[in-house]
Amino acid sequence: MNIKPLADRVLILPAPAEEKTIGGIIIPDTAKEKPLQGEVVAVGNGTKDEDMVLKAGDQVLYGKYSGTEIEHDGVKYLIMRQSDVLAVLN
Numbered sequence: 001m002n003i004k005p006l007a008d009r010v011l012i013l014p015a016p017a018e019e020k021t022i023g024g025i026i027i028p029d030t031a032k033e034k035p036l037q038g039e040v041v042a043v044g045n046g047t048k049d050e051d052m053v054l055k056a057g058d059q060v061l062y063g064k065y066s067g068t069e070i071e072h073d074g075v076k077y078l079i080m081r082q083s084d085v086l087a088v089l090n
Helices: none
Strands: 009-014 037-043 059-062 068-072 075-081 085-089
Touching: none
Parallel strands: none
Antiparallel strands: 009 037, 009 075, 037 059, 059 085, 068 075
């Protein structure tokens, strides 16, 4: 990975959006909901006021409109501040 977030930012690989409903109905691209969880791929060093508590490999939940979408080598990522992450999943 050649993207290194700065300060208190983290790079997240969003989980794929649901393709089907529980009943088996295929969801078209226009109706798919944005995923709200993903995997931390890279982290910054933190700031002098805030230590970095996230690490690469953490599964996290984040807000619906959090972060900025970027694309690198055909893969879409989100980059956001550590404070935009709501929870770490075990």
